Amino acid sequence: MSYNVIAWALLAFYCTKHPEVQEHIIDWFKTIEKADWKNFYELKKDFPSCSLIGDDRVVFNIKENSYRIIVRFSFNYKRVMVKFFGTHAEYDKVNAKTIEPII
Numbered sequence: 575m576s577y578n579v580i581a582w583a584l585l586a587f588y589c590t591k592h593p594e595v596q597e598h599i600i601d602w603f604k605t606i607e608k609a610d611w612k613n614f615y616e617l618k619k620d621f622p623s624c625s626l627i628g629d630d631r632v633v634f635n636i637k638e639n640s641y642r643i644i645v646r647f648s649f650n651y652k653r654v655m656v657k658f659f660g661t662h663a664e665y666d667k668v669n670a671k672t673i674e675p676i677i
Contacts, residue, residue: 577606581656584675585643588659598637599659606654613649627670631657644670 579585585603589596611617614626623635627644634643642665644658658665658673 576608576610577652577654579603579606579654579656581675584656585659592641592661595637595641598641599643602634602636602643611649614647617647629671631671633665633670644673 582603585599589599605620609617609620611620614632617632618624621634623639625633627633630647630649632645632647634645635641636643639662641659641661643656644665646655646657647653648655657675658668658670660668
């Protein structure tokens with residue numbers, strides 16, 4: 575059973591805003607979509623640089639750490655809710671544990 579990425583529209587919006595990262599987001603999405611992880615430790619094998627930050631939230635480094643994606647995982651239900659996408663500088667200005675998507 576594959577993962578359902580909720581708020582894909584948020585990432586699609588940012589792909590238009592940051593076209594230089596589009597290919598990296600699509601690669602990330604394809605990996606997430608086809609995965610069958612049961613927990614964070616299995617996820618970490620495919621994304622060694624990701625970090626668990628609490629409340630089932632995970633931060634991914636995209637395009638050599640130039641961008642960040644924050645998502646909330648539900649490993650039991652195979653759902654991933656995108657909470658944030660932005661540059662590393664934008665990420666430094668938000669609370670990664672509480673941010674909610676804004677378009």
